[in-house]
Amino acid sequence: xxxxxxxxxxxxxxxxxxxxxxxxxxxxxxxxxxxxxxxxxxxxxxxxxxxxxxxxxxxxxxxxxxxxxxxxxxxxxxxxxxxxxxxxxxxxxxxxxxxxxxxxxxxxxxxxxxxxxxxxxxxxxxxxxxxxxxxxxxxxxxxxxxxxxxxxxxxxxxxxxxxxxxxxxxxxxxxxxxxxxxxxxxxxxxxxxxxxxxxxxxxxxxxxxxxxxxxxxxxxxxxxxxxxxxxxxxxxxxxxx
Numbered sequence: 001x002x003x004x005x006x007x008x009x010x011x012x013x014x015x016x017x018x019x020x021x022x023x024x025x026x027x028x029x030x031x032x033x034x035x036x037x038x039x040x041x042x043x044x045x046x047x048x049x050x051x052x053x054x055x056x057x058x059x060x061x062x063x064x065x066x067x068x069x070x071x072x073x074x075x076x077x078x079x080x081x082x083x084x085x086x087x088x089x090x091x092x093x094x095x096x097x098x099x100x101x102x103x104x105x106x107x108x109x110x111x112x113x114x115x116x117x118x119x120x121x122x123x124x125x126x127x128x129x130x131x132x133x134x135x136x137x138x139x140x141x142x143x144x145x146x147x148x149x150x151x152x153x154x155x156x157x158x159x160x161x162x163x164x165x166x167x168x169x170x171x172x173x174x175x176x177x178x179x180x181x182x183x184x185x186x187x188x189x190x191x192x193x194x195x196x197x198x199x200x201x202x203x204x205x206x207x208x209x210x211x212x213x214x215x216x217x218x219x220x221x222x223x224x225x226x227x228x229x230x231x232x233x234x235x236x237x238x239x240x241x
Contacts, residue, residue, distance in 0.1 A: 003030070003227070003232030003233050003234040004031040004130065004131065004232065004233045004234075005027075005030035005031065005032040005130065005131025005132075005226065005232060005233075006130045006131050006232070006233045007126065007148035007149075007231045008122060008133075008144050008146075008147040008148055008149075009026065009032075009131075009132075009133045009134070009147065009148070009226060009231070010144050010147035010149065010202075010205075011133065011134065011139065011153060011222075012135075012136060012138065012139050012140050012141070012150070012151070012153070012201070012205065013137070013199075014137070014184070014191065014199065015164060015184060015187055016163045016164045016184055017153040017154055017210050018153060018163070019135045021215055022215060022218045022219055022222065023036070023076075024077075024079065024133075025076075025219055026133050026219055026223070027076035027131075027132070028076045028077060030131060030223070031131070032076075032131035033074040033076065033129050034074055034075070034133050034134075034135075035074050035118065035121055035122065035125070035133075035134045035135070036079060036136070037114075037118050037135065037136035037137075037138075037139065037143060038101075038136055039079070039089075039092065040070060040114045040118065041101050041104060041105040041110075041114065042081065042092035042093070042097050042098075043068075043070045043081045043082075043092055044065055044110065044114070045101045045104045045105075046083060046088055046097050047064050047065075047068040047070070047083055047084075048060075048061055048064050048100070048104055049096060055100040055101075056103045061107055062107070062109050062110070065109075065114075068083060068084060069082070069083065069084045069085065070083060072121075074121065074125060076133070098183070098187075102187060115142060115143055118143050119143060122143070122144060131231070134147070137191050137199040138198075140201075140202035140205045141200060141202045145202070148226075148229050149206075149225055149226055149231060150204060150205035151207075152202070152205045152206070152207050152208070153208050153209075153210055153218075154209050154210070155209060155211040156211050159211045160184050161177055161183075161184050164183070164184060206225060208221060
């Protein structure tokens with residue numbers, strides 16, 4: 001029997017590596033909560049776009065952040081992103097938000113504020129529930145540098161582009177693998193080159209290449225790593241049965 005998670009699992013890496021799918025499934029499997037930090041940036045980006053503001057306008061974006069009511073749910077089975085009381089989970093995954101989110105998330109004041117909010121969410125979950133799986137691009141290096149387990153997921157650009165294209169097709173927005181590859185490369189470049197909290201592997205993170213692994217194989221690897229780090233409480237798991 002897999003034990004219940006006690007502590008923080010930080011999953012970092014570029015898009016198309018399977019982070020979201022495995023993070024949600026791992027959290028469910030380990031009786032934990034789930035936090036997609038990218039949802040906070042995407043929800044803010046949607047608010048910026050709705051306001052007709054240039055995503056790179058530091059002052060204007062800051063004003064939107066100060067006034068917008070942004071809340072993300074932590075139930076791995078039913079993740080939500082709320083903007084001013086309305087669920088925008090589907091809308092923040094659209095192409096328009098995806099194209100603008102890197103510019104918004106590169107603003108130093110935005111990252112500082114949202115990182116504090118993310119840390120508060122994590123601390124609350126650990127205190128109330130015990131465990132949380134957090135995914136993003138700067139979790140192990142910035143948001144939760146003391147996480148009990150840090151994993152940096154990767155996959156080849158071609159594999160990630162194929163996965164992204166399949167996701168888009170499943171969502172009803174079929175595209176082209178070549179376009180998906182170009183998008184993946186642009187996002188990688190933007191996230192890795194930004195001055196504030198660039199995407200990079202934490203020095204103590206485990207590198208896991210998912211190119212030739214299916215979801216179940218990744219989950220097994222992550223569960224074994226969590227167990228090796230002493231983050232699984234079998235007693236707590238039995239008590240919930």
